[in-house]
Amino acid sequence: MGLAPGSKAVIVSVGNELLIGKVVNTNLSWLGSKLTELGFRVDRGIVVPDDLDLIAWAFRTAVDAGARVVIATGGLGPTFDDMTSEGLARAMGAEMVVNEEALEMVRRKYGGELTESRVKMARMPRGAKPIPNPVGTAPGVEVEWRGSVIFLLPGVPSEMMAMFEESVKAKLTQLARALKKAEALIRSVGLPESLAAPVVESAAKLGEHTYVKSHPKGSETGKPVLELHVTAYGVSEEEALSKLEEAVDYLLRELGRRGAQVHRIG
Amino acid sequence: MGLAPGSKAVIVSVGNELLIGKVVNTNLSWLGSKLTELGFRVDRGIVVPDDLDLIAWAFRTAVDAGARVVIATGGLGPTFDDMTSEGLARAMGAEMVVNEEALEMVRRKYGGELTESRVKMARMPRGAKPIPNPVGTAPGVEVEWRGSVIFLLPGVPSEMMAMFEESVKAKLTQLARALKKAEALIRSVGLPESLAAPVVESAAKLGEHTYVKSHPKGSETGKPVLELHVTAYGVSEEEALSKLEEAVDYLLRELGRRGAQVHRIG
Structure with a gap:
């Protein structure tokens, strides 16, 4: 039967905790409901662990599927196992660069003090734009690749939801030609x-x-x-x-x- | 970092309700936790709607990834949008046949009366074995394909969990060489x-x-x-x-x- 008509969307969920069963993936259902409301057809969901190759695979798979929109959650924080941006860059064959606008967002959060781990949160594929995070510290990422608009959001639900409502939703409304x-x-x-x-x-x-x-x-x-x-x-x-x-x-x-x-x- | 070592497992979740956000996918986290306990490395999760081509794609993707075990939930019931068995058959290039042992299981559930929709629940890819369902009516399916052992279980959590504990777990214990x-x-x-x-x-x-x-x-x-x-x-x-x-x-x-x-x- 398939889903409702509309532009195709794919949701990518990143995190070992989802696959070993420590956390139930409520982000997928929340985003699925929002995307459906906006007129998108959520075509598939892909859950991968904190692994560069598998994250890159997930993005390639979503874009190969012809998704107009890809939303990923998880893996944007300061620790070594937060690697969603880098996995996306690997898929795109793009360089990872420190985004100045993102760095300024992070700097303001910490009152100016920057460590290597904090600068890491401002690194994203060249050409990407940061999405402000009104709740936590890690900015989100928006980038276009091969006809898909890709959004990276944090895995913490309160941050993900705030960023979706404040920044992502308006962009999706433009993209959706909702029936x-x-x-x-x-x-x-x-x-x-x-x-x-x-x-x-x-x-x-x-x-x-x-x-x-x-x-x-x-x-x-x-x-x-x-x-x-x-x-x-x-x-x-x-x-x-x-x-x-x-x-x-x-x-x-x-x-x-x-x-x-x-x-x-x- | 990747996940813990062990044999690779992939979880496939079938159902529009998961992607439009009507149902939170607790089956994935429950199975992920059980598989991890048994020593498997859950490599990825794939969520697809009630769509034959996408279900077939999910199984091909899981087996191409080198999964020793694939567990799918959802889409085993009597209605036209329950099509997981047929999607698997399509991936395998196998014929769909009425399994006599499964038909006997269904017949006993209904006190002998068989309708077309009930017989449908006994249809599975040629070469597959039915898994008894102690709670509901639709039998599960177990089949080997290209080095993967594939289990199809219902989406209703109480049925899925009972069938996992009674029939699937013992088989997985044999398959796992747990560290x-x-x-x-x-x-x-x-x-x-x-x-x-x-x-x-x-x-x-x-x-x-x-x-x-x-x-x-x-x-x-x-x-x-x-x-x-x-x-x-x-x-x-x-x-x-x-x-x-x-x-x-x-x-x-x-x-x-x-x-x-x-x-x-x-």
């Missing part, structure tokens, strides 16, 4: 998911950009409960709504015909 | 992460399989607090412990010399 979206939620009681499946499949075929996802919700007085999340897209709000109504009407009629108690709940 | 592991936790108060960084870097260089990860923990009465997680591996427990002690002693001495109050807390 209009309409959504509905349907509740069906009494029909097992396996019997509802052919109806759901047919409903999703009613429009090229109509999507139906079924979520089993256990059972109620012994009867299986399903929630069906219907999404339709169109070039105008009217078109999206009209496609949505068509799918909803079909689902209510056909599931009812098969014995389900079914109604729209959202 | 012995030793761990310590050090707390440092009074030194900013950027000043501790060179010491941490040197400590990690003491042994080929010694790893130090620093976690900033905010500040206490105005002084920055860091926790350093030290891990060392060896072919015996003695070797792992001896490498660990070497790194811990170094960190306590060198951080103390730079003015931190530092002690081992775990």
Whole structure:
């Protein structure tokens, strides 16, 4: 089925802690939700450890996939295992340079005192621009490469979210040519998911950009409960709504015909 | 730095809901932790939507990366958008066939009644074996391809975890040639992460399989607090412990010399 139409986006998550299971990757779902809202189709997520070659691989893979936007989180701090910028530079074949604007951001954070580890946070691929970090110390990075706009943000969620809202979102809004979206939620009681499946499949075929996802919700007085999340897209709000109504009407009629108690709940 | 030594594993997560941000991918961190415990090096995680080509791409990518083990979650249910088995078959160039043992598992779950959607759950690439599902209805899948052992498990965490514990873990234990592991936790108060960084870097260089990860923990009465997680591996427990002690002693001495109050807390 694929995802909703729109420009393609790939999310890259960097950090050993994600792969050894010390940290749950909430950044991926948060960014996925934001990108989807803005009209992007999040095509895949790539999680790699703190390893230069694997980080470079992740960026090459994202750009090869034709992503208009790549957002990476993690690995921007001062320690030796923070190497996302350098991994990106390796992928791009670009030189790592100290960005003067970024250095000034770091200098201000520390009241002027610069150590080697602090200067490291201002190093980025030549041609990149720093993104201000209103919460922590490490600036983010924005750079264009082979038709993709790549953003590097810190892994600490509070910093990542603040930088996304303050700096990244406006840029993404320009990049997104968002279609209009309409959504509905349907509740069906009494029909097992396996019997509802052919109806759901047919409903999703009613429009090229109509999507139906079924979520089993256990059972109620012994009867299986399903929630069906219907999404339709169109070039105008009217078109999206009209496609949505068509799918909803079909689902209510056909599931009812098969014995389900079914109604729209959202 | 890369991850701990051991056989390489890749985790594949399938589902639109993960990429549009409706669900946080706790399966990845749970499996990452289990695989790491068993001695595997989780090399990367790949998240793809319910899309045949992208699912096939994820499996090809994992196997091309030289993974000894690939575990995928999600997309095994009865609905049209459950297509992980078929995506794997497409990657392998294998035919999709109804597995008789799997069909018997599904039949027993439903008291004998089989519909097209139910039979679908017994379809898997030719040569694969079903994995019993003690909680839900869809069997898992185990198949070998180009030197990788590939496991497909459901996306529902309770089903995934039960199947992992009951069937997958024993197989992985055979596959893992686990090195012995030793761990310590050090707390440092009074030194900013950027000043501790060179010491941490040197400590990690003491042994080929010694790893130090620093976690900033905010500040206490105005002084920055860091926790350093030290891990060392060896072919015996003695070797792992001896490498660990070497790194811990170094960190306590060198951080103390730079003015931190530092002690081992775990």
